[in-house]
Amino acid sequence: MSLIQINSLGVTLSDPLFSDLTFTLNKGDRLGLIAANGRGKSTLLSVISGGLEQTTGEITTARGLRVGEVAQYISADQLNLTLYDLVLAALPQDQADYESWRVDVALSDLNVPYDIQHTTLSELSGGWQRTALLAATWITEPDVLLLDEPTNHLDLGRIGLLQNWLSGLPKDTAVILTSHDRAFLDEVTNRTLFLRPERSRIFNAPFSTARQELDIADEADARKFANDLNKAQQLRKQAAKLKNIGINSGSDLLVVKTKQLNERAAKLEAAAKPAHTERSAGDIKLTNSGTHAKALVTLDELDVETPDSRLLYKTGKKWIARGDRVVLLGSNGTGKTTLVRQVHEALLGQESPIKSAASVQLGYSDQHLTQFDMTDTPMQAVTGAFDIGDQRARGLLAGAGVSIQMQDTKIEALSGGQRARLAMLILRLQNPNFYLLDEPTNHLDIEGQEVLEHELCEHGVSCLLVSHDRSFVRNVGNRFWQIKGKRLEEVDGPSDFFAQELRASD
Template identity: 70%
Template sequence: MTIININALGVTLGDPLFSDLTLTISKGDRIGLVAANGRGKTTLLDCLAGQFDPTTGEITRARGLRVGHVAQNVPDVAQGQTLYDWVLAALPAEQAEYESWRVDVVLDGLSVPYDVHHKPLRELSGGWQRTAMLATAWVTEPDILLLDEPTNHLDLYRIGLLQDWLAALPRDVPVVITSHDRAFLDATTNRTLFLRVERSRVFQRPFTAARNALDEADGADERRFANDLNKAQQLRKQAAKLKNIGINSGSDLLITKTKQLNERAAQMEAAAKPAHQDRSAGDIKLGNSGTHAKALITLDDVPVQTPDGRLLYKTGQKWVSQGDRIVLLGANGTGKTQLIKMIQQALSGASPTLKCAPSVVPAYSDQHLSQLSDSDTPMTAIAGQFNIGDQRARGVLAGAGVSIQMQDTKIAALSGGQKARLAMLVLRLKNPNFYLLDEPTNHLDIEGQEALERELIAHDASCLLVSHDRSFLRNVGNRFWWIDGKKLKEVENPEAFLSGEMGAP
């Protein structure tokens, strides 16, 4: 049964985001909505929720349709409310008064601990805030769920819980999900919409299989376009020969035939549609300056502690060698970021139990991109830090997806994706030989994640990284350290952690 019908939909905000989109959403659909940063995913969800008017086309909804829309951020007006009260306020007043038990049922289904229920939203982590938004949508018993980046700020354990929760929903409730988490899309969707400026494509399969089908379809389009242009060129060559013969022989019939061939060639050229070419959101390029040191970092049973001195675990004897791409596994709060910070601090000073080779040139990026200052501009962040000259600075910024118009505005005004690409540019310009990366895929779209993967592997970069993106850590890692209890142990692969433990505390 169709519950939403989209016909020839288009949105233009300065430039076109998408156009001529036609899509039917039926009961049981689990649709993954995929596009690069800033290409209209959130706008399309807003249109489906009735919160934004499209430029062209129309959306027809089933009569009385209740839409549950989970946006990316908690509204400022809700920050002072407790999680429980905000979810309760989503119910109609009379229902909230007599059926508050509905809130308890939803929060229990989402595995929200009781001690979190009555904390103000402003005091909760981004992961709990996202869970609260999901509860606020689901408590209203919607007929369709629209989820905008639902895994943002969630650790692996809660991503697993969210997957299980979605799998347990009534099968007739359709869900539309925007996400850059490839493994999550594979686990939760059965259709994939690739949103494009022109000719968006829909496949009846999850992301990875749909992506393969998309590549095949784009390849076929490219071959068809080249073939059509080649046929048109052959017609023009025939027309040129006939024209010469017609002129020399004085044949009006051949001159007419020449005109017809040229007209046919022009029609074929006009009808030929080039294959889709994505506008890049910006290049991600890394480097590896190399070093002769065999062991870059040596950990001699280093104690990793909380800021107030509580022991989390000891590292045992560990080494980081050239070409090691080590993924640090562990539940939230076990001390992954703490170890990253300890190594980063040791690289800029002495440590009796943590030794760094003198030739190590580090590049550090944390999950909040704190190496960037919101009060700087992209130009001052690059030209002021590196001696490369203004002209080259503007060139590398443009290559990283920061347009000329944005280069002299405050970094605070950049999108999350632009900030992430700018941060990667800063790392590259340091010309490092060792990367410390804490959640480097935060804010990166799928294109950016895949580019970062390729760069780390192609340059045989040495790195220690933390990531909650299963596809990324599987593709990049060649060594894995697991924080298990009070010990840091090396494991052959991450699968036991991902499938068995899922980062459970």
Template identity: 60%
Template sequence: MALINVKNLGVTLGAPLFSNLNLSVAAGDRIGIVAANGRGKSTLLKCIAGGLDPTAGEITRSRGLTVGHVEQAVPSAILGKSFYEAVLEALPEEQAETESWRVDVTLDSIDVPTELRERPIAELSGGWQRLALLARVSVTDPDALLLDEPTNHLDLAKIMRLETWLNSLPRDVPVLISSHDRAFLDATTNRTLFLRPEQSQVFSLPYSRARSALDEIDASDERRYQKEMKTAQQLRRQAAKLNNIGINSGSDLLTVKTKQLRQRAERLEDAARPGFQERSSGAIRLANRGTHAKTLLTLDSVSVEAPGGRLLFKTGKLWICQGDRIVLLGRNGAGKSRFVDLIRTAVSGSGHASESIKSTPSVVLGYSDQALAGLPDEDTPLAALGRRFEIGDQRARALLAGAGLGIDLQTRPIGALSGGQKSRLAMLILRLTNPNFYLLDEPTNHLDIDGQEALESELMANEATCLLVSHDRSFVRAVGNRFWQIENRRLVEIEGPEDFFASAAASPT
């Protein structure tokens, strides 16, 4: 029996986000919601939660059903409260007085360290803030759970802990998850909704298998469309030929036949629908200027230290060669970001570079950090390109439009852009830098699945040399051809990432 029933639902905000959506949510459903950035995933969850009225259609819920909605944004009202207080206040007042133990049970279930429970939300990392929002909803024991991008800002250990937590929920609690994390969706869902402006598709399969089924349907639809359009063209050619004969012979029968053929062609053309093509949020393209050097960087027992001077790890002697796509693996606090910064400083020649890192003179660096610190909030996309590259205003505007930043966004402060728009701007700047060595720290943050797959394709098609840090397991598996792991204060090369992923799942702290 359906606990939530969505019937002919549609939302239009300037343009249709989705329409005629039908979805039945039953006990035990774990539904992944997939769409490109800005295509209505958050909007759909808000409608189901009752926080937004749809443009068309209706949503019915079982009598008495309570819905817990974990949104992306952290409410400003809880920033000054401690982790514990923020979760406690989510309970009804009477329940908070008599059943405060619920908070401890909830925090234990997601492994919140004791010392963090009294820290203000504002002082926590983005990952812990996300888990605080989850705990605030979970503590109320909702009958259904809606999660909007729950893995944003989480490191790999927390992502895998969240997977374990979700999979341990009572099976009668349905969960709807909006996410761009393909591995997370595969691990936590049993149904997948591909949200589209028209004809959204639902499969009783987790993401990867559902995506394969969807691709087959889209390809079949495109083949059918091409066949129908070809038939319509043939009918029009036949009609034109008969029309000429009819005019020359004065035959009324041929005139009628010509009209019938044209009408058949028109009906075919009107009814034909092309296979679905995702309207990209903006193209992602990279470049590789190349180099004759086989070895781009040499690491000679580099010492990576914490800000206070404590040794985090040593590298031993290692080389980065042309075509290497090296993934750096390690737990939070192991020194990944410090190591990336040492390499950036050494290659760019800025600041105090380590003498243990040598780069060939032909190396040109393309660097992107996870915080996108090189894109100040007060700057604009147009100004950001104009200062870095001598390409002219018209060319800059065309490039920004191609990256998904239309005219209305080009002079808007970067701080007002969405995470996906900022990421695509950062990728455009990387491309225009025309590097031959990429240093990428969490490059898929905020990118939708279309963007992630485009970035994967570009890195491999251009045979780009790169060192990258990522918590995105699907991205790591697709891109990496060498893997370095920080372990026991040493940097060691390993065959693949799977053992590291397994260890992160076994020890999530």
């Protein structure tokens, strides 16, 4: 049964985000919404929820339809509430007085511990805040649930819980969600909409299968465009020949035929549409300055400890050689970022059991982008650290997706995607031969993730990285270190760890 009918929908801000969008959302649909950063995903959700008006087209909904849009962020006036009270406040007052048990059920379904439920939101992580917002929306019993990047700030265990929770929703509930987590999309969606300025496409398949079908469709469009132009060219050649013959022979019939052929060619040319070309949100290019050293980094029986000297685990004897892309696996809180920080400090010259080859040139980026002074502008970040002129700096920034207008704005004003691409540009300019990356895919859209994967693999870089993104880990890693209890062990691959983390969420 149809819940929402979208017909010829379009939104134009400074440029068209999407146009002539037509599709039907049915009961039980789990629709993944795919587009690059800033290309209209959140806008479409807001239009569907009624929070934003479309430029063209119309939306028809089933009578009495309840649409619940999960907010991305806690508002300032909600930060002093406990998680429990935020969810309770989503109920009408008369229900809140007598049906608070519904809050208990919702939070139990989402595995929210009692102490977390009664903690002030300002003291909770972004992941728990997102869980609170999800529960507050779900408790209103929507027929259609809208989720915008629901896996942001979640570790793998919580992502697994969210997957299970979504799969357990009533079968008639429809879900539209955006996500840059490809593995998550494959697990929870059964339809995929690729949102484009023109000719958006929808497929009745999860992301990976739909992506293959999209490539086939785009290739067919490209062939049709080329064939149509070729036919038009042939018609014009025939028309030119007939015109010459007609002029020389004085045949009015050939003159008419010439006109008809040119008209047919003009119609073909007018109707021919080029295949979609994805406009990049900004270049991601990495380098590898190379080294003759066999072992770039060596961990010699390192104790990884908390700031108060509590042992997390021992590394044993480990090394990273040329071309090794080592992924560090471990549950949240086990000390992955702690090891990355210790390696970073050692490579900057701090005394440590971590040793590096003299030729190591470090490229470093952490999940919070602390390598930036957020009050600097992108221009200051580039020209202050590297000996390049203003003109080249502006060209590089523009190529990385930081527009001329934003280049003299504070970094803190940039979007998450722009900051991430700026970080990749800084890495490139450092010309490293060893990369140390903590959650490098945070804020990167799917296209950006895939380009980053290609750059890391194509250049044969050596790196130590941490990521919760299962697709990224599988595509990039060629060695894997897993934190098991109090030891760091090398394992054959990430699959067992992923399965273990997802089982823990059951």
